[in-house]
Amino acid sequence: MLKYIARRLLDLLPTLFLVALIVFAVTRMIPGDPASTMLGPQASVEEVANLREQLGLNQPKTTQFAHYIQDLLRFDLGYSLAYKRPVVELISERFPNTIILTVFALIIALIVGIVSGIISAVKKGSILDYVFTVVSLVGVSIPVFWLGLMLVLLFSVKLGWLPSTGIGNLDDGLGVYMRHLILPGVTLSTIPMATFSRITRSSMLDVLESNYIKTAKAKGLSSFMVIAKHALKNAMTPILTVIGMQISSMLGGAVLTETIYSWPGMGRLIVDAINKRDFVVVQGTVLFLALLFVLINLLVDLLYRVVNPKVQLGKVEK
Template structure:
């Protein structure tokens, strides 16, 4: 296990390096001159050229990249051009907000999607099964930006039950904070809920046809015990893998949700940086999210070994044998 973890950590380096290259090149292709955007339309040509030189944007692109990588190796993510503060501070302030939103969405998705998948598998080929399968398909296909707007229009504008935007503060009370959290959490949880339902149903259908499940039923064990204790326990391994992928997707995919609801997290920070041509923030935050993504995948692989000790990791192949 130790050798496997060390191997995975080493393999993270080229992955993150490739991400750094791609993000660096993409940010340089964003239309608009960062110096012109920062100074405004009334700035003189001399001022724009001076700021461009101060930012190092007049250097050849390979020199800019080497400087960027050198700063990263020293743990320096740079200073935001628009916020005028270290990007590390921005990440520290914004990332917990994204985690709160992502965890809330994940809890909703798991609590609804997994039981729905279990019920669907238990009632295979019934009206309940067809209904859950259809709803899951709709959920996976649902455009997040459209759903978020519809929820705001109905529950915030028409009914006035929940705030339309913002995060709220615990200083205003937990209920106020929770009201701000509900709509964005439901919006972000839609696709993971449908995914959990479909994967759970598929895994359960493979398990409940096994001989040991038939044996348990023949012994007169209640169907609830058979499903919850015997079947779901063995169907959980594929779900664990999907759980890890969904955590990573929620952290990285909160951009649209945070933009719709003005949730002050990493997603909104990235969108604001793109609009302001703050390429330093864009490349650093995307690289940080990529780091979180690979770390979450590593933790899931370790948990997979803990849940299923029969798995034997091969450090040479990076997989199982």
């Protein structure tokens, strides 16, 4: 297993280099001049030119990219042009908020999605099955930004039950913090929830038709024991695959969700950096998220072995 992990970690290097190259090229295509944005519209041409020279923006793109890679090899993600702070500090400040939002949304998605998927599989062909299937199809198809706006309109504007923006302060109590977390958490969990429901239903249907499930039922085991101890455990492998993919998607989807609800996380940081033409922050945050995505996929592969000891990592790798 250690050889497998080492091999997968080595595979990170070309992937991260390619991501760094693409992000560097894309950020240089963003309209607008960072120096002009930083100095404002009242700045003179000479002031803008001097700042461009200080920031190294006048250097050839190949030279800028070479310096960027050298900084990355020293684990330096750069210095923010707009915030006047190291990018690492900005990430360490915003990333916990994104993790809290993602974990909260993932818990909602797993509980509702897996439970509804199990019910749909057990009650195949029933009204509940059709209802959950339709709801999951709608959940996968619904745009996140539209759902977020509709939830704000209903629960914040019309009913006044929940705050629409910002993050709660734990000093004011856990209840206040959770009230700020509910709307963005539900918005971010919708697509993963629907996906978990569909995958769980499909996987459970395959398992419930297996001979060992029929044998367990013939032995007189209760339906709950058959589902919880035998069926669900063996249906978890494809669900784990989806969990890994959905966590990555949720971290990426947090860009829209955090923007709608003004949640101070990584997604909001990226959007603000783009608006301020702060390409250093965009490069650092996107590269950090790319590293996180690959590590999550590696963790999911390792969890295969825990859930299903028959899975051989070496064979999976091939």
